[in-house]
Amino acid sequence: MNLQVYEEAGDWIVKHRDGGLDAVERQAFDVWLRQSPLHVSAYLEMSSLWEGLAELDPAWNPDAGTLLARADADAGVVPLVATGRWSGSVPQRGGSRPSGQEKPRSRWAWARRLAGPVGAVAACLLVAGASLTWLHLRPEMYSTGVGEQRSLVLSDGSTVALNARSRVQVRYTEDQRSIELIEGQALFHVAKNPQRPFVVQAGDAQVRAVGTAFDVRKGGAGTVVTVVEGRVAVHASRALAEALDSRLRDEGGGVEVSGGRESGGAGPTRPQPPMAPLVPTAPLRGQQVRGQPGPGEVLLDPGEQVLVTPVAISDPRQANLVATLAWTRRSLVLATVPLPEVAEELNRYSQRPLVIEDPTLANFNVSGVFSTADTTLLLQFLRAQPELAVDETPSEIRVRRR
Amino acid sequence: MVQHDKRTLVADLERQHGVRLRRFLASRLRTSLASDVPDLAQEVFLRLLRISHAETIRSTEAYLYTVAFHVLHQHLLRHSTMPEAVEIGSLINEMESAPESDPALRAEWQEQLHSLQQALQGLPPKAQAVLILHRRDGYSLQEIADRMGMSRANAAKYLGKALLHCRQRLQPNLGGAP
Numbered sequence: 268m269n270l271q272v273y274e275e276a277g278d279w280i281v282k283h284r285d286g287g288l289d290a291v292e293r294q295a296f297d298v299w300l301r302q303s304p305l306h307v308s309a310y311l312e313m314s315s316l317w318e319g320l321a322e323l324d325p326a327w328n329p330d331a332g333t334l335l336a337r338a339d340a341d342a343g344v345v346p347l348v349a350t351g352r353w354s355g356s357v358p359q360r361g362g363s364r365p366s367g368q369e370k371p372r373s374r375w376a377w378a379r380r381l382a383g384p385v386g387a388v389a390a391c392l393l394v395a396g397a398s399l400t401w402l403h404l405r406p407e408m409y410s411t412g413v414g415e416q417r418s419l420v421l422s423d424g425s426t427v428a429l430n431a432r433s434r435v436q437v438r439y440t441e442d443q444r445s446i447e448l449i450e451g452q453a454l455f456h457v458a459k460n461p462q463r464p465f466v467v468q469a470g471d472a473q474v475r476a477v478g479t480a481f482d483v484r485k486g487g488a489g490t491v492v493t494v495v496e497g498r499v500a501v502h503a504s505r506a507l508a509e510a511l512d513s514r515l516r517d518e519g520g521g522v523e524v525s526g527g528r529e530s531g532g533a534g535p536t537r538p539q540p541p542m543a544p545l546v547p548t549a550p551l552r553g554q555q556v557r558g559q560p561g562p563g564e565v566l567l568d569p570g571e572q573v574l575v576t577p578v579a580i581s582d583p584r585q586a587n588l589v590a591t592l593a594w595t596r597r598s599l600v601l602a603t604v605p606l607p608e609v610a611e612e613l614n615r616y617s618q619r620p621l622v623i624e625d626p627t628l629a630n631f632n633v634s635g636v637f638s639t640a641d642t643t644l645l646l647q648f649l650r651a652q653p654e655l656a657v658d659e660t661p662s663e664i665r666v667r668r669r
Numbered sequence: 670m671v672q673h674d675k676r677t678l679v680a681d682l683e684r685q686h687g688v689r690l691r692r693f694l695a696s697r698l699r700t701s702l703a704s705d706v707p708d709l710a711q712e713v714f715l716r717l718l719r720i721s722h723a724e725t726i727r728s729t730e731a732y733l734y735t736v737a738f739h740v741l742h743q744h745l746l747r748h749s750t751m752p753e754a755v756e757i758g759s760l761i762n763e764m765e766s767a768p769e770s771d772p773a774l775r776a777e778w779q780e781q782l783h784s785l786q787q788a789l790q791g792l793p794p795k796a797q798a799v800l801i802l803h804r805r806d807g808y809s810l811q812e813i814a815d816r817m818g819m820s821r822a823n824a825a826k827y828l829g830k831a832l833l834h835c836r837q838r839l840q841p842n843l844g845g846a847p
Contacts, residue, residue: 270837277832281825283730285810297722297729307717308710311737316836319785320804327786328801331808338798338817409807420809441727 269305276309280317286422287439410434411451414616414639416597424458425465430484430594431615431639451615452484454495454595472575473502481567482591486611489576493586494567501573502564503580510578599637599645606631606666609645617642619659624667631655712740788838792831799824800831 279296282288288296300306328334411417411429419427421437423444429435433451442462446455448469457465459478467474469483470490479497483490492501502508565573565580572586590600599612606628610621616639623629631654637645649666650657658665716736717725725732789797798817802808808816814824 270833273836274829274833277829277836278825280832281810281829285825285828293726293729297726300729300733301718301722304711304714307714307733310733311710311713313832313836314734316785316832316839317804319782320789320800320835323782323786323789323805325805328789328805331802331806334794334798334801335816337794341794407807419807420811422809 272303272305272309273313275299276306276313279310280313284317407437408434409437413614413618416594423460423463426456428454428595430454433615448483448485448490450485452482452594454480454482454592456480457497468504470575471504471507471577472573472580473504475500475502484591486608488608489574491572491574491591492567493572493588493591494569495588495592496569498569499567500564501567501575501580503575507575507577507580593636594639597639599639601633601635601637603632603634605629606633609633610666613642613645615639617664619661620663621646622663622665624665628655628666628668713737716740784839785835788835791838792834796827796831796834799827800835803828 279299282292282296300310329337409417409419409427409429411431411433414431416431417429419429419435419437421427421444422439425444427435427437427446430452433453434449435453436447436449438445438447444457444460444463444465446465446467448467453467455465455467455476457476457479461477465476465478467476467481467483469485469492472483472490472492474481474483474492476497476499479499480495481497481499482493482495484493492499565583567573567583570586570588571583572591573583574581587600587602590602593600601609601612604612607623610623614620633648635645635648637648646657646664649655654669656667656669658667713733713736716739717732720732720736789800792800795817799810799813802813803810810824810828811821814821817824819827
């Protein structure tokens with residue numbers, strides 16, 4: 268098969284994955300793909316390779332610093348045209364090999380099969396099965412380790428600051444910017460685009476914004492959404508909405524709730540399916556939502572915060588923005604925080620987890636400002652408390668009542 | 670309307686059943702490779718041509734994957750007369766009953782990843798850095814370009830070339846070479 272075709276296929280893959288194509292490029296890609304079955308085959312094969320690269324064990328290759336140092340030290344110019352340097356076995360231009368003439372089975376068995384387009388499709392689906400994307404961007408995953416923070420700039424100009432031990436999945440389509448906060452905490456600065464809402468899913472909360480800044484923390488006690496600027500709508504997840512919905516029905520609160528639905532165009536006599544839609548966004552003002560313990564959404568103004576648990580959405584409350592965003596300055600501002608929550612926070616930054624053995628310590632509150640870069644200070648603080656005993660082992664730090 | 674249903678189904682499939690789908694396909698793949706399946710790329714190509722340019726142009730890649738998925742699935746299950754929309758639904762049902770994991774398949778997959786790793790190690794340092802930082806660590810091309818003191822376009826070129834290199838290394842016997 269023609270090497271140039273693979274080169275072109277590789278370039279198209281890179282374009283697709285790196286922010287997508289503009290209108291002219293989309294047309295060019297469509298034309299390219301329709302030129303030949305070889306293009307189809309090459310694209311699927313390169314796509315499968317691309318997916319496989321993300322599945323390699325991260326430990327198999329040097330860390331980023333080492334890779335960069337080696338690259339910097341490499342003064343030699345890497346040829347940017349396909350030459351023998353890239354492969355000692357470059358096939359002849361236009362050379363082809365009949366499919367079905369397979370070489371003996373090897374470790375990269377399916378890849379060998381790619382000489383025949385059967386394998387190309389099959390391998391693509393094997394490797395890329397999880398990313399059978401509809402709109403051309405596959406989800407991208409970003410994560411941080413213990414004590415590590417990271418800032419991402421997304422293709423639309425929005426930024427995500429990731430706290431330690433956090434993970435987000437970014438999935439952009441043409442009409443929506445979707446992000447899932449799988450664990451941890453992130454601060455989002457959203458580039459304004461009313462045509463393409465920015466939606467963050469975290470635990471039982473769905474946060475929808477057009478252009479704003481907000482912080483989302485997914486913790487053991489639920490998901491906390493805090494608005495820094497602009498306005499966002501927080502929805503219950505479908506599962507939570509259903510739970511709230513059925514609870515309301517059980518409690519006979521249906522009259523009030525169906526009134527809310529009416530404003531969205533659904534009649535009060537409408538049978539309630541298990542997947543009842545949430546109260547629509549438009550007719551509601553934040554004030555109206557407050558105190559209404561129903562399914563639906565809560566609108567948050569700057570400085571407000573809401574807690575979403577598997578069973579309820581709290582009323583909006585004034586947030587302590589300094590404390591909420593302290594993590595972005597590598598500090599931890601604790602204002603009467605129960606010890607188990609302190610442990611949850613601290614464990615983002617410490618290799619040795621803090622384990623709270625005594626359930627009654629849920630009533631033990633901690634206040635103070637601590638550096639997340641050096642967690643020993645917080646441990647000293649705990650050791651100094653007369654009610655607490657701190658036992659250290661090589662693998663963990665246990666705290667119990669004295 | 671049919672198109673809309675297909676889209677919805679494909680989107681749901683991807684969102685809700687990604688891992689199951691991959692495992693399911695992995696298990697089906699072995700049998701399909703053992704027997705000689707007709708030329709899938711040719712079939713995908715012909716089906717793509719049947720979809721109008723106007724329809725595919727906004728998301729050609731997505732059409733490519735979807736059609737490839739359909740074609741492979743038809744070959745795998747030999748249900749070539751079933752309409753596409755029904756097929757995806759039935760696939761979801763089958764996946765629900767597919768075994769969660771297969772140690773043999775996992776071992777084979779690990780071997781394949783080792784081959785890919787060997788190909789990676791043969792890359793020149795700059796290309797290797799761009800590829801690994803992008804694919805493993807999730808850095809954007811712009812971030813990598815800034816750090817390595819090159820233009821984003823050049824980083825993209827290194828990435829494309831690195832991919833091509835890996836592909837060639839995995840195909841040592843391609844093109845009739847001994």
